[in-house]
Amino acid sequence: MPDGSILVKTFYPDGTPAMERLKDSSENIFSQTYNTLDSNGRILRKQSGTDNDWYWTDHSYDLNGNLLQTTSRLGITEKWTYDALNRAISHTDGLGNIDTKTYDLQDNTLIAKDALNAGTNPYSYRNGKTLTQEVNSDYGTKAYNYNEADLLTQSLYGIRKCENTSIDALTRIGKIACTHASTTTGATEAHDFIYTYDSSRFGRLDTVTANTVYGATTNYTYDNYDRIIKKSQNNKAISTWSGTKPTLDVSYTYTTGDKLSSLTLPSGRKLTYSYSGTKPNQLTDLKLDNVALLRSIAYNTAGQMTGWNWGTGNASYTWTYDASKNGSLKKISNKNNSAVENYSIDYSYDRDGRITKLTRNNGLVDNFTYSNADRLLTETRLNGSTNVYGINYTYDKNGNRLSLAATGTHQQPNANVTYTYTGNKLTKVNTTNVSHTANFELIYGGFTPAYDYAGNRRWSGKQNGASTGYEYYMAYNHKNERTVRGYSNTNSNWKDNAVQFVYDENSHLIGEYNASGTPIVEYIWLGDQPIAAIYGSGTTAKTYWIVTDAQNTPRRLIDSTDGNTTVWAFDSTAFGIGIPSVQTVKFNLRFPGQYYDELTKQHYNLNRYYNPELGRYMEPDRIGLEGGLNPYIYANGNPLSNVDPSGLEYLASGWYNVSNPSIFSKDQTWKGIQNQFEGGTGVYYADLQKFGFEQFIDIDQQIQSSILNSNGYMNKVISSIGDNQFFNFDWSKKAFGSDYIHSFIKGKAWPFGRIAGDVSGTIIKNKDGTYLASGVINFRSDTYSWKPDYGRFLEDTGIRVFGAVLGSEPSSYYKKNNNGEMPIEYPRNFWFITPGKWK
Structure with missing residues (x-):
């Protein structure tokens, strides 16, 4: 590769x-x-x-x-x-607990019950497989209405009604409005966004306009390749509270190979990314305002990232893999400028791949055991040979925590806790009853939550009707990213303590700003890993390095000034309970996707709020049972092996930390798998594993010089259609030639072999003279190679698209393979998309 x-x-x-x-x-x-x-x-x-x-x-x-x-x-x-x-x-499951399903004649799930006999009974459908209603014993009834094309137009959930309107011919929703199901009251709790498409070019989402006084309007700017180069966020809540700068911008630039080359934060700080000249997929350096932030990024001989140097000195952050355990993380180590370790974790696993021990350089050793359903049963902490604490957990048949028993300096609010449930809904903690909203969000702790009509927590306020006290007010954008958090003490001005939040295109938090737009702290990410935090602005700004564990949970902040001083240290329990042992600087990132709210002591987790004291979410899962049979459980009861950065569905975290993190935006990663073609010359490399994803290839010249444009056919069609019109093309080849699409194999003393491919697609003409062509290449049979016994080896293989080679590999890849079928394969179908300007 x-x-x-x-x-x-x-x-x-x-x-x-x-x-x-x-x-x-x-x-x-x-x-x-x-x-x-x-x-x-x-x-x-x-x-x-x-x-x-x-x-x-x-x-x-x-x-x-x-x-x-x-x-x-x-x-x-x-x-x-x-x-x-x-x-x-x-x-x-491994403990003998049984969950069940029944189906209708269309193979739709009718009833889904967990081992507690809680769940959905029934699901209802129309037109075969279109869901119209689910009746769930934990989170109530949800109903869905559709138009004649079976596109969702309305959802009803208790008092909440969401309507999708202005749906265009491409099934894109023009407006989403969530309001009270039966009255016009509660306008401040409305969730209302208008989506504007195609203003800059056909197929683009240009603006999402908040149609309420507290929402966030988002504007997108693109380059000629439909990559986002600027996002502008306007927080209307800040304007409502008379803040002076409600608009915050973030900008991106890219290399010719579609890799991120720079990111400009709302403060104006600029990150620049450098890549290897010989291995262009490998990031080598990251600079902040032209000063090294990460330097000499290292990789092993298999191309896996293994660490870097911090800043301009010798401080470093490294990790190692264990090949015997399928590349599981073995150790993380952070060293100061004198190469002295100031933080490290060694990982031990059982034979089912679960973490059983964490050994830190500060003498703390954590040990863990699990149930046969992979849920955490015990955690103990030693400091040298001294017991620090021990915690035992028990669970019911569907993973709800039944009891917690803690000894020593355990960091828990209570040493012994029992929990009572109805189905999966928590109803009692010890002898104290707990309650829920009408939509089954949990009310527990010192603050009473209230939600908007889309299910976002809008307010955390004074409990039991108190007239004084602290309260939060939150606002969100169209992606459920929390963009504003106002904070008031006994009805003080919301603006005074307001925080504005900005995210990248992967929903990573990249900055916090006051109502005047002044940066409080900005965060730097490498893929899903936070690596630095910059506090303040101007000459008083300070940069701290973030040292994370295997799950990308921050554990240390190191002062970059000396590369050694720890200003924040957080060795929590497995479920995230604990007060930082060092807190010279306030720092609020927690588990992946989580942000600590110090008043409620809960964590905002994009789509829900997590309560580490309970080890569960305060809200049922937005996606229902698609996220698992327990709508409240966090990480399936195993926060050491699983993460949930979106608050929707847990992910196994074995490779979550450092396996060559992508720095592309989620919607652009697969468009940039390979270099852009340049006039159809040269050899280009592509990852064979990723051909199944949409590719972004520039084939303007290839199309125009190919058989497809014979006698100027394509030129004539482009000229004949009007703006925002399109035409379809379908071309099947009957012979081989340099202008045709085909896959090929070539070897020493081998004949040249090709497999023909057909191409079909659509070209759309934009107002600005550009076009968007998309379609699919279909090969007529599988491409493979067979190595003969007399030692000849495959020299070259690839896919040729109108004179340019896609995915050619060097011969050294194949020399060491045994005789027999070669490990090369191309899918029969290959999607492409190519915007450009017709010449």
Whole structure:
């Protein structure tokens, strides 16, 4: 691959994956997974890592080939049963707890019940598979209405009504308005946004306008390749409160290879990214206002990032992988300018891949045990040989915490707690009853929450009707990103303590600003990892390095001035309870996607609020049971192995931290997999794994000089259609030639072989003279190579698109492969999208 690593994939004759291995040119293995099959060709065992006695799962099947049981290395079993149509109707977890499903004739889920018999009964549908209603015992009834094309036009949830209107021919929603279901009161709790498309070019979202006095309006500016180069956010709440600067901007620039080259923060600070000349996918340096922030970013021989130097000195942050455990993180180490370790964590795992021990350089050692449902049962902390604390957890059949028992300096509000539930809804903590809103959001603690009609927490206020006290007021943009938090003490001016928040295109928080637009703190990210925080502005600004753990949870802030002084230290419990042991600087980032609100002691988590004291969310999951059978649980009860940066659905975090983080925006990452074609010359490299995603390739000249434009056909059509009109093209090849689309293989003493591809698509003409062409290339058969026994090897392979090569690989990749089928494959279908200016 372009970074020098080698990814080997092998398959059984029926196409079942046999092995995937990441290695370097010296045959050093960095990660590996492989499958063994039973006599019927079904996967018998999945094995991860090079240690054959670690992290495998055995599988067994019924006579119809349905998976009946899995057994892990530690003997934990999960089981499934099926109906006569081979649909899973029950699942039994490792503790014997059973959840069930039933279906209708269209294979839609009708009833979904967890092991507590809570859940949805029933789901209702129309027109086959269009959901119209769900009745859930935990979060109530949700109803959905559609137009004649089965596009959602209205959702009803208790007193909340959301309407999607002005839906265009491309099914894009023009307005989303969430209001009270039956009255016109509560305008300040309305969620109302207008979406404006195609103003700058067809297909673009140009503006999202807040149609309320507290929302956030967002404007987007693009370059000629439809990449966002500027986002402008106007916080109407700040204007309502008479703030002087409600508009904040962030800007981006890109390399010709579609990589991020600079990011300008709302303060005007500028980040610049540098890449390797020989391995262009590898970031080498990151500067802040032309001064090194990260320097000498290092990679192992398999192309995995392994660390960097901080600033201009010798301070460093590094990590190592364990190939025997499939590349799991082994150690994180931060060192000062004298190469002395000022923070480190060593990770230990059980044979099912779960973290069992954290060993820190400060003498703290945490040990963990788990249930057979992978939920955390115990955590203990030692300082040397001295016990610091111990915590035991118990759970019900669906992962709700039933009890907590803590000893020592445990950081919990209470040492012994019992919890009572109705289904999955918490109803009592010890002897204290807790309540919920009409839409089943939990009311617990010192502040009473209130929500807008889209389900965003808008207010955290004085409890039990008190006339004095602290309160928060929050506002959000169209992506549910919290853009303003006002803070008042006994009805003081909201503006005085207001904080404006700005995010990047991946919903990472990149800055906090007061009502005058002055930066409070700005955050620098590398992929999903926060790496630096800049406090203040002007000559008094200070930069601190953020040292994170394997999950990207910040654990230390290091003063960049000396590269050694810790100004903030946070060694929390597994569920995030704890007061920073050092707090010279206030710092509010917590678990991935979370921001600590010091008044409520809860964490804003993009779509919900997390309560570390309870180890669960305060709101049911917005996406219902799609996020799991327990709508309130955090990280499935295992916050060491799982994260939930969006507040919607947990993710396994084994590779979450540092496996070559992407610095592209979420909507642009896959458009930039390879370099832009330049007139159809030269060889370009692409990641073969990612051909299944939409590609962004510039083929203006290729199209215009190809058979597609024979006798000026394409020129004539472009000239004949009007602005914002389009035409379709469909071309099938009957011969090979340099102007045609085809895949090819080439080797020493081999004949030149090609497989023809057909192309079809649509060209849209924009008002400004540019166009957008999109379509699909379909190859007529699979592309593969077979290496003969007499030692000849594959020299070149790729896909040629109108004279330019896509995905050619150097011959050294193949020299070391054994005789037999080569590990090259291209999908039969390849999507492309190409904006540009017709010449």
